[in-house]
Amino acid sequence: MTEDQADMPRDGHGVAVVSGGSRSLGRVLVERLLAEGWRVATFSRTGNEFIEQTALKHPDTFYWEAADLGDPQNLRDFSRSVARRFGRVDLLINNAGVLHQELFLTTAAKQIETLIGNNLLAPIVLTQACARLMVRGGGGVVVNISSINAIRGYRGVAVYAAAKAGMDSLARGLARELGAFNIRVNSVVPGFFESDMTANVTAVNRERIQHRTPLGRLGTAEEIADAVLFLASPRAGFVTGQSLVIDGGITC
Numbered sequence: 125m126t127e128d129q130a131d132m133p134r135d136g137h138g139v140a141v142v143s144g145g146s147r148s149l150g151r152v153l154v155e156r157l158l159a160e161g162w163r164v165a166t167f168s169r170t171g172n173e174f175i176e177q178t179a180l181k182h183p184d185t186f187y188w189e190a191a192d193l194g195d196p197q198n199l200r201d202f203s204r205s206v207a208r209r210f211g212r213v214d215l216l217i218n219n220a221g222v223l224h225q226e227l228f229l230t231t232a233a234k235q236i237e238t239l240i241g242n243n244l245l246a247p248i249v250l251t252q253a254c255a256r257l258m259v260r261g262g263g264g265v266v267v268n269i270s271s272i273n274a275i276r277g278y279r280g281v282a283v284y285a286a287a288k289a290g291m292d293s294l295a296r297g298l299a300r301e302l303g304a305f306n307i308r309v310n311s312v313v314p315g316f317f318e319s320d321m322t323a324n325v326t327a328v329n330r331e332r333i334q335h336r337t338p339l340g341r342l343g344t345a346e347e348i349a350d351a352v353l354f355l356a357s358p359r360a361g362f363v364t365g366q367s368l369v370i371d372g373g374i375t376c
């Protein structure tokens with residue numbers, strides 16, 4: 125590893141990959157990483173005005189491609205595009221996720237496959253492709269976006285929860301395997317925060333969540349991003365294999 129390579133992520137001029145960067149938390153992460161000076165590559169199934177405007181504003185430092193978590197080949201192709209475009213990967217944020225709420229006994233087999241495919245297999249495939257690039261570049265950081273569903277039981281989300289718990293244990297196992305390559309791997313474990321995913325939570329459920337939360341409110345995507353960017357930064361240089369819960373205290 126050259127000194128330049130070691131300094132790349134610390135200076136904030138490295139290359140960051142964010143899955144699902146078109147909306148909600150992913151969008152906040154893309155905006156903040158670009159503002160910090162990172163080159164940022166992201167994908168989602170569809171583009172939108174934010175993606176178009178960002179590509180116009182940052183033609184040299186922003187890259188978006190259409191890709192679907194449900195298609196592992198899409199993810200490998202995306203990683204190859206990033207390598208061609210930016211030559212390296214220093215930070216991977218496994219942000220994109222898909223929530224489907226339904227009681228376990230009536231959930232169709234296809235739906236279970238989709239939930240595991242999108243929320244667990246996809247981050248595994250993307251992490252392997254990006255970690256190989258990080259090894260070549262002398263190191264890096266992986267941050268998985270998990271969920272408090274991974275650490276507490278909730279009705280109607282058992283399969284999603286199992287996939288998120290898998291992301292947490294993936295982080296611990298990879299921290300052991302990849303530490304020697306100067307790669308740190310951690311999870312952020314968010315509670316409920318305002319986003320497109322939670323936009324259709326009923327008023328009654330929202331009230332219930334707020335009542336059970338010591339801080340009395342849902343979180344914001346900015347607050348979750350603060351934790352992600354901390355773990356990505358040199359301030360977390362000795363943190364690996366950990367899960368950082370950001371939930372207003374609802375699981376305490």
Ligand SMILES: NC(=O)c1ccc[n+]([C@@H]2O[C@H](COP(=O)([O-])OP(=O)(O)OC[C@H]3O[C@@H](n4cnc5c(N)ncnc54)[C@H](OP(=O)(O)O)[C@@H]3O)[C@@H](O)[C@H]2O)c1
Binds near residue numbers: 314
């Ligand atoms: N919101 C919460 O309260 C909460 C709580 C705990 C954990 N989380 C986790 O936090 C992360 C971000 O959540 P969020 O609320 O910001 O999600 P969101 O509002 O639903 O946004 C998801 C992003 O991922 C992309 N995406 C979704 N399905 C995809 C697919 N099959 N292939 C490729 N891209 C896909 C979406 O773009 P397209 O639709 O165009 O593909 C979008 O950019 C997720 O991992 C979620 O599980 C959220």
